Amino acid sequence: MNFTETAEQLALRAAVAELGRRYGFDYYTRQAREGGRLTELWREAAKLGFIGANLPEEYGGGGAGLYELAIVLEELAAAGCGLLMMVVSPAICGTILSRYGTADQKQHWLPKLASGSAIMAFGITEPDAGSNSHRLTTVAARDGDTWVLTGRKVFISGVDEAEAVLIVGRTADAKTGNLRPALFVVPTDAPGFSYQPLEMDIVMPEKQYLLFLDDVRLPATALVGEESAAIQQLFAGLNPERIMASAMALGSARYALEKAVSYAKERTVWSAPIGAHQGLAHPLAQVKVEIEMARLMMQKAATLQDAGDDMAAGEAANMAKYAAAEAGVRAVDQAIQTLGGSSMTREVGLAAMLANVRTTRIAPVSREMILNFVAQYSLGLPKSY
Numbered sequence: 001m002n003f004t005e006t007a008e009q010l011a012l013r014a015a016v017a018e019l020g021r022r023y024g025f026d027y028y029t030r031q032a033r034e035g036g037r038l039t040e041l042w043r044e045a046a047k048l049g050f051i052g053a054n055l056p057e058e059y060g061g062g063g064a065g066l067y068e069l070a071i072v073l074e075e076l077a078a079a080g081c082g083l084l085m086m087v088v089s090p091a092i093c094g095t096i097l098s099r100y101g102t103a104d105q106k107q108h109w110l111p112k113l114a115s116g117s118a119i120m121a122f123g124i125t126e127p128d129a130g131s132n133s134h135r136l137t138t139v140a141a142r143d144g145d146t147w148v149l150t151g152r153k154v155f156i157s158g159v160d161e162a163e164a165v166l167i168v169g170r171t172a173d174a175k176t177g178n179l180r181p182a183l184f185v186v187p188t189d190a191p192g193f194s195y196q197p198l199e200m201d202i203v204m205p206e207k208q209y210l211l212f213l214d215d216v217r218l219p220a221t222a223l224v225g226e227e228s229a230a231i232q233q234l235f236a237g238l239n240p241e242r243i244m245a246s247a248m249a250l251g252s253a254r255y256a257l258e259k260a261v262s263y264a265k266e267r268t269v270w271s272a273p274i275g276a277h278q279g280l281a282h283p284l285a286q287v288k289v290e291i292e293m294a295r296l297m298m299q300k301a302a303t304l305q306d307a308g309d310d311m312a313a314g315e316a317a318n319m320a321k322y323a324a325a326e327a328g329v330r331a332v333d334q335a336i337q338t339l340g341g342s343s344m345t346r347e348v349g350l351a352a353m354l355a356n357v358r359t360t361r362i363a364p365v366s367r368e369m370i371l372n373f374v375a376q377y378s379l380g381l382p383k384s385y
């Protein structure tokens, strides 16, 4: 066990931090408030090889692991400009396709995802299913050598920026007729596929969409890998999703803590800077402890994932995502307290950041569903649902 990052990892961290500083929180919030996107940052990060750091070298990726991809997202978020679509495109979709895609799917999609020239969104959530993926009603019916997809998805991020969406649907088992999951790559310009933006009350450049799949006819090649392997495919995407959501939350937590600490060192309303009062210093110190603990769990999860131990990585990734969301919310909330009234100004932007980081308690998987996982799988407690 080595808690020291390699020279390459440290160099990556420094290079991404430098890029992040050039864009920063002002760029992020300006784009969000003006209805813009983070395209310039995405392109520059892609050009530097950061977006596809985890994807195989033979497809133009960096050939590193999820650990390195998480470094990229953590450092960008710590600079105030995290790229949400990194959670989805290279991490979830890229991992699933590199592990389970057919040779053609890999050849077609991985070079584009690795170079960042295309983004792939991910759609699992449905209005009536929510956290219960057994209730998914997006169904793919076989029609000759094509698939016909019908269903609805909700809260799907970045569809307007994406060339395709990796859709989790269900197909009927040929023998039993029972529905079982299946993953399809659906181009966003496919006939019958449409989407509508949701009016979200969060300051985030990536928008969320309601998707309508009305008899979307897809070639047989749209089905990812083997029809019978969809559960493994889905699971292959979950650890990267949780590790990257942790990286985003922890980066935001670091950003907020740094802002709070530098303010607390300067702002003086009595005889000493406000950071000298334990009423402020201790909660900030607690936040630092919580960030470091969550970060360690995220790094453990990423290390296990890169070592191919998916089961152990699953437990660690869930715990990391839980801890990172809690640390993120606490960090931003305490930063708000530290900056007092100015925290509520647009210029400072912490109020808007609170809603963003609060989202990580709900998405991509809620705090309660993680606690259910830990209760059942780590503790062996009975299931209530």
Ligand SMILES: Cc1cc2nc3c(=O)[nH]c(=O)nc-3n(C[C@H](O)[C@H](O)[C@H](O)COP(=O)(O)OP(=O)(O)OC[C@H]3O[C@@H](n4cnc5c(N)ncnc54)[C@H](O)[C@@H]3O)c2cc1C
Residues within 6 Å of the ligand: 088, 122, 123, 124, 125, 129, 130, 131, 132, 154, 155, 156, 157, 158, 208, 359, 362, 363, 364, 365, 366, 367, 368, 369, 372, 385
């Ligand atoms: C900003 C944002 C971006 C998103 N991007 C995407 C995306 O790109 N792709 C995508 O597919 N989805 C996306 N989502 C959806 C997100 O993954 C879901 O919101 C999340 O999984 C929770 O589902 P739900 O909102 O339907 O809540 P519900 O499942 O309805 O849950 C509501 C509440 O009930 C609790 N609950 C439910 N079941 C249990 C139980 N058994 N025990 C205890 N408590 C329970 C939940 O924890 C939660 O607190 C996004 C959401 C947001 C807010």
